[in-house]
Amino acid sequence: MNRAPIGIFDSGIGGLTVARAIYERLPHESTIYFGDTARVPYGPKSPDTVRRYSLEILHWLLDQGVKAVVIACNTSTAHALEALQAAAPVPVIGVIEPGARAAVSAMRGGPIGVIGTAGTIASNAYARAIQSAKPGAAVEQRACPLFVPLVEEGWFDHPAAELIAAEYLEPMKRARVDVMVLGCTHYPLLKPLLQRTLGPDIRLIDSGEETAALVQGALRSSGLGAPPGATPEHRFVVSDDEARFRQVGSRFIGERLGKAEVVALG
Amino acid sequence: MNRAPIGIFDSGIGGLTVARAIYERLPHESTIYFGDTARVPYGPKSPDTVRRYSLEILHWLLDQGVKAVVIACNTSTAHALEALQAAAPVPVIGVIEPGARAAVSAMRGGPIGVIGTAGTIASNAYARAIQSAKPGAAVEQRACPLFVPLVEEGWFDHPAAELIAAEYLEPMKRARVDVMVLGCTHYPLLKPLLQRTLGPDIRLIDSGEETAALVQGALRSSGLGAPPGATPEHRFVVSDDEARFRQVGSRFIGERLGKAEVVALG
Numbered sequence: 001m002n003r004a005p006i007g008i009f010d011s012g013i014g015g016l017t018v019a020r021a022i023y024e025r026l027p028h029e030s031t032i033y034f035g036d037t038a039r040v041p042y043g044p045k046s047p048d049t050v051r052r053y054s055l056e057i058l059h060w061l062l063d064q065g066v067k068a069v070v071i072a073c074n075t076s077t078a079h080a081l082e083a084l085q086a087a088a089p090v091p092v093i094g095v096i097e098p099g100a101r102a103a104v105s106a107m108r109g110g111p112i113g114v115i116g117t118a119g120t121i122a123s124n125a126y127a128r129a130i131q132s133a134k135p136g137a138a139v140e141q142r143a144c145p146l147f148v149p150l151v152e153e154g155w156f157d158h159p160a161a162e163l164i165a166a167e168y169l170e171p172m173k174r175a176r177v178d179v180m181v182l183g184c185t186h187y188p189l190l191k192p193l194l195q196r197t198l199g200p201d202i203r204l205i206d207s208g209e210e211t212a213a214l215v216q217g218a219l220r221s222s223g224l225g226a227p228p229g230a231t232p233e234h235r236f237v238v239s240d241d242e243a244r245f246r247q248v249g250s251r252f253i254g255e256r257l258g259k260a261e262v263v264a265l266g
Numbered sequence: 267m268n269r270a271p272i273g274i275f276d277s278g279i280g281g282l283t284v285a286r287a288i289y290e291r292l293p294h295e296s297t298i299y300f301g302d303t304a305r306v307p308y309g310p311k312s313p314d315t316v317r318r319y320s321l322e323i324l325h326w327l328l329d330q331g332v333k334a335v336v337i338a339c340n341t342s343t344a345h346a347l348e349a350l351q352a353a354a355p356v357p358v359i360g361v362i363e364p365g366a367r368a369a370v371s372a373m374r375g376g377p378i379g380v381i382g383t384a385g386t387i388a389s390n391a392y393a394r395a396i397q398s399a400k401p402g403a404a405v406e407q408r409a410c411p412l413f414v415p416l417v418e419e420g421w422f423d424h425p426a427a428e429l430i431a432a433e434y435l436e437p438m439k440r441a442r443v444d445v446m447v448l449g450c451t452h453y454p455l456l457k458p459l460l461q462r463t464l465g466p467d468i469r470l471i472d473s474g475e476e477t478a479a480l481v482q483g484a485l486r487s488s489g490l491g492a493p494p495g496a497t498p499e500h501r502f503v504v505s506d507d508e509a510r511f512r513q514v515g516s517r518f519i520g521e522r523l524g525k526a527e528v529v530a531l532g
Contacts, residue, residue: 037310044303044507118510145419146426149411160412160433163426241310244384 015072043119281338309385
């Protein structure tokens with residue numbers, strides 16, 4: 001038993017969907033969420049820069065006494081997971097492999113669809129993780145740059161969102177994917193829209209939920225879980241623009257998001 | 267007469283609309299465009315950080331021998347124009363004041379509309395510049411976060427773009443603005459859509475065109491213009507991700523955009 005918090009970090013706000021999945025699956029665990037809002041987005045930055053930023057955040061989280069670290073950011077997972085695992089004395093878990101493995105388990109013969117930001121799709125990280133879990137698996141990828149601002153606007157059911165989703169997902173329907181990975185932490189808020197657009201037979205994989213399941217397993221196997229009756233505490237820390245984080249973040253996790261502290265790194 | 271290039275910079279790609287306005291109005295002038303694609307966007311960054319980045323770019327441009335500098339970025343103009351004017355031995359011109367002055371000249375009694383990114387609207391920089399040109403002028407502002415990704419996708423006439431524009435501009439119609447400033451360098455590519463949405467009676471102010479006119483005046487009055495028959499050269503420099511800059515940038519300025527050099531700053 002261990003009451004120390006789980007550290008969760010992202011380049012900004014999107015990782016709150018992963019945090020939410022952890023709150024739901026592990027209701028007695030305390031957390032510290034770090035959003036690097038001063039340096040968001042990581043997508044266009046070089047792998048070296050992303051690794052350097054991620055290591056800074058890791059060390060800050062370790063200084064707070066976290067018992068495990070979740071990289072709730074696709075770009076950081078793609079470029080920095082191994083470096084963080086090598087540097088940390090606690091388990092470090094990224095979002096890509098859990099989503100890729102869940103997609104491989106759910107596939108039924110058709111290709112696996114993957115949607116994400118332009119940076120994540122260009123990095124090919126999901127395709128590589130899927131093919132390492134199942135060599136030769138076909139992957140249909142599509143960058144969906146309008147989905148993040150749609151989510152941040154809260155236009156989940158706007159007629160424009162329907163048209164945008166129809167356009168982005170048309171290649172998925174044409175390729176007859178039967179499972180599609182939401183390869184961006186913002187996208188779980190679009191799940192009803194995406195499911196409506198693709199039809200009920202296509203299984204959507206939420207990387208955040210799969211990651212939360214992996215965290216649960218890691219805490220159990222190492223005896224690091226919080227005591228069953230523990231009352232959790234959730235801290236939120238950002239590197240800039242706390243007001244916008246709270247305003248947009250409340251769309252992601254509702255009233256759980258009280259105030260956020262501001263900490264400058266680097 | 268002076269054949270030295272004009273330096274133009276932006277946090278990324280959007281400033282190319284300002285560059286285009288300069289090519290069209292000053293066809294004999296050579297230019298160097300610097301896009302800080304490694305650190306885009308500037309909007310969420312603190313004023314101090316934006317000022318520091320802008321000064322780094324200014325000094326790099328001065329090292330290239332530019333005879334004038336255009337800040338083709340709303341955020342940098344809002345936070346760094348005065349610091350750059352104090353630091354530079356050449357004229358430095360920003361995008362906000364030319365747009366604000368043109369709007370004040372064109373107003374016919376109704377309020378002045380201003381659209382921009384969330385950062386520009388929150389900074390209130392256009393409203394301040396408008397009210398300093400015409401004290402008491404009414405300003406109707408609206409952040410339009412989906413417009414930048416729509417432009418970068420090239421969806422200028424997509425049905426989703428029509429719906430998004432209708433939603434964002436509804437308050438402008440209700441307030442009966444008769445002139446609206448495009449307070450983001452990406453927006454000139456949406457001009458036909460915006461004009462269709464607002465109707466033919468509302469005048470759109472393109473800050474880039476107004477800035478180019480001011481540059482023309484500054485070069486004339488200081489005798490710094492290129493000789494009338496000069497053949498212009500246009501250099502493009504970015505701090506990261508040259509491939510994406512070329513791909514998206516060609517939507518902004520077409521075939522003029524050949525290759526771009528990569529220069530790391532900071």
